Amino acid sequence: MRSNFLFLDTIINKVDAKGRVSLPSDYRAIVKETSSEIVCYRSLTSPCIEGCLEDLLDKLATEIETSTDFFSQTQDDLTNLIFGDAKRFPFDSTGRIGLTEKLLKHANITDTAVFVGKGRKFQIWNPENWEKEEARIRAEVLKNRPVLRPAPKEENK
Amino acid sequence: MRSNFLFLDTIINKVDAKGRVSLPSDYRAIVKETSSEIVCYRSLTSPCIEGCLEDLLDKLATEIETSTDFFSQTQDDLTNLIFGDAKRFPFDSTGRIGLTEKLLKHANITDTAVFVGKGRKFQIWNPENWEKEEARIRAEVLKNRPVLRPAPKEENK
């Protein structure tokens, strides 16, 4: 009975010859509360796979509906890209999912996958690429520290 | 909804061969009110481990969601950095948590850990490093804030 929805930590797992990989048990525990499958799609901006609960995509759909025009090119493009690419991945009794060629290729993953928690979602990376990416982010954040103080909330939009 | 709690004091505990260390009982008492686990991550700026309640991360998640754009690079970077590094550490019936190699290495901790209260958070240090850090902080404060002692009003007791 926890409403905690945070994918955390960085976990390295093997991908076997069949494309199967264990979903980290922490992640499984979260997912299990509402279903037995996750949704994955190719990241729009990085060479990695993104995963989340179907919930999030649902919210995103609503979000896109309210913040872009129904007939806009933007709405068209976003919905095509995101929902056209996303796919459900049920995990088996041992907690594994079977990733597709398309996804693995996009992330350049062969035999090892790195799961990176992102709060409401997570990413799956090729180990070397993630190493570089993490270094880049750390350098970036240290250089210009973002402001994270609670800003006065605005009621518009 | 609790808001009046503070991690205080400085406590030294042993880290055993399995990486286990007792969470100071004062800290445990605080945590127990809402859960049985804490969240730890590598400090971004110091060679130490930071710990807090999951609440704090959850707030942060919401915060980031509302103050940056869903598709922005900033949101991406921040969530990767924060949630990718943080991990839940449940404590067992005797009150111990099992720290990971990654964290211990970052803080240079081998067989002894120093817990330092920081209010809503706390830090875990290698003893020697903490000693130096504390001295540094004290020196810094003395140098930059020479007026720490308002002139004593009439002596009495």
Added chain:
DNA sequence: TTGCATCCCATAAAATCCCATGTTATACCA
């Protein structure tokens, strides 16, 4: 049938639990 995906079992490694014991802090009593 052949190829592909899922299911099931086996096993090794790692994380966790549980009991025993030493140590420190607190309570109680004379």
Added chain:
DNA sequence: TGGTATAACATGGGATTTTATGGGATGCAA
């Protein structure tokens, strides 16, 4: 006030469970 009994806490080590992962069996579709 001092000294002892009691409880709380910290810590060590072994037992148990969970998790990750390989491989084979099974079922379905083309």
